[in-house]
Amino acid sequence: MDQFPGKAPHFITSDHHFHRDMPVALRIRDYSENSDLLHSHEFHELVLVLGGSGLHVLQERSYPIYPGDVFLIKPRQVHGYRNLKKLNIANFLYLPDRLAAELDQLKSLLGYYVFFESDPLLAGRARYKNRLTLEAERFNQARELTLRMRREQQRQTPGWELMSRLLFLQLMLLICRTFSKSETTGSEETMKIGRILRYFEENYARPVALAEVARHCGCSVPTLTRFFREAMDDSPIDYLNRLRLDKAAELLRSSRLPVTEIARKTGFCDSNYLTKCFTRRFALSPRAYRKMNSERRVQVS
Numbered sequence: 001m002d003q004f005p006g007k008a009p010h011f012i013t014s015d016h017h018f019h020r021d022m023p024v025a026l027r028i029r030d031y032s033e034n035s036d037l038l039h040s041h042e043f044h045e046l047v048l049v050l051g052g053s054g055l056h057v058l059q060e061r062s063y064p065i066y067p068g069d070v071f072l073i074k075p076r077q078v079h080g081y082r083n084l085k086k087l088n089i090a091n092f093l094y095l096p097d098r099l100a101a102e103l104d105q106l107k108s109l110l111g112y113y114v115f116f117e118s119d120p121l122l123a124g125r126a127r128y129k130n131r132l133t134l135e136a137e138r139f140n141q142a143r144e145l146t147l148r149m150r151r152e153q154q155r156q157t158p159g160w161e162l163m164s165r166l167l168f169l170q171l172m173l174l175i176c177r178t179f180s181k182s183e184t185t186g187s188e189e190t191m192k193i194g195r196i197l198r199y200f201e202e203n204y205a206r207p208v209a210l211a212e213v214a215r216h217c218g219c220s221v222p223t224l225t226r227f228f229r230e231a232m233d234d235s236p237i238d239y240l241n242r243l244r245l246d247k248a249a250e251l252l253r254s255s256r257l258p259v260t261e262i263a264r265k266t267g268f269c270d271s272n273y274l275t276k277c278f279t280r281r282f283a284l285s286p287r288a289y290r291k292m293n294s295e296r297r298v299q300v301s
Contacts, residue, residue, distance in 0.1 A: 011076075012041035022161055023098030024168045026149050031087040038080040043093050045073040046171075048142055052086035068139040070132045070175055072116060090146045092168060097254050102169050111179030113197035116172070138178055145171045192217060193231050196224075200240050204247060204267050210236060240267075245281050248274060252290040259286045 017025050031054070038057070049069040055062045056071065058079045065071070065087075073079055081087065096103060106112045115132060134142055149167040152160040199216055200208070213236065214224040228236045248266045251257055257265070263274040271286075278286050 012039055017043070017093050018095065019161070021098065022164070023096075024092060024094040024165060026146070026153055026164070026168075027091040027093065028146070028150060029089055029091065031081065031084045031089075034082065034084050036081040036084070038078055040076050040078045041073075041093075042075050043095055044075065046092040046094065046175075047071050047073065048090040048092070048146060048171075049087070050090055050143060050146070051088035052084065054084040054087040055082050057082060066133075068134045068136075070134060070142070092171070094168065097250055099165075099169075102165075106169075106172060106176055107198070107201065109173075109176040110194040110198065111176040112172075113201065114194040115175055115179045117197050117201065132175065132179060134178060138174060141174060142171055145174070192227065196228060196236065200236075200243055204240060204244050205265055206267060208240060208267070241277065242281070244268065245278055248278060248286065249282065249289065252286055253293045262286070 017027075019025065028050070031052070047070065049065050049067050051067050053064065053066050056065045056079065058073075058077070062082070103112075106116075145167050149164050152164045152167070195217060196213060199213055210221045210224060214221045217224060219227070225236060228234070228239075232239060244266045248262050248268075251262045251265065252259075255262075259274065260271040263269075263271045266274070268274040268277070275285055278284075278289070282289055284292065
């Protein structure tokens, strides 16, 4: 990445960004400078562009952003901004682990899988150039939800934490419905990708053969593989394996299940294979990863 020569990415932890056990936090920022340092973080970040313009830099690519654009940054994905002109953005920082029940309901919408589950680092067409642009009416709705959430955070009147959570979920629902609507009005490609991602989400805990996924989508295995790679810049199997590792990491953080049981629940043949794949992905063994997160929780509390 050469958009910010000589500047190493800064890593941001969750420790000082979330109030008590809150799953979401809102930060609204006006940029007076021309660029923002490269950074990554251990939480999810949903970004709504409220005003101005700029260039969003993500890995080796960049693209312009304008009011109404919405995009998602996942944990440890390096990004930044440059060529800024009065850029005003709302950063919704959130922890999916603490919203599991609510997100399960959103997963009934195809738009959830396409926007919130597909990988924003991938160059595929299914990401709509890594962002969704809201039409005027929905942009106004999103902006109003944002301002209401900021007022709740500022005033902290009784019940503000619950209201903040509900407002954020309304925003997520608005995005899911918008993406689902765009799918039904001509994007057959996006619908197919959404179906595949949903199928993986619903079946990752067991062995999944490409032949059954192809039958589910009504095509041959070569067609499925070619289509998925063109749309997602990745193979179906590699995507499924990353999903399984993310699920394993979630269970390591949120449960005391033994690694052997986590391997079984996330589609790995045994704990040794999970450990091998997990260490390659996260540069930590499952046990070291669990210990690190347990120590971090103790420090925060």
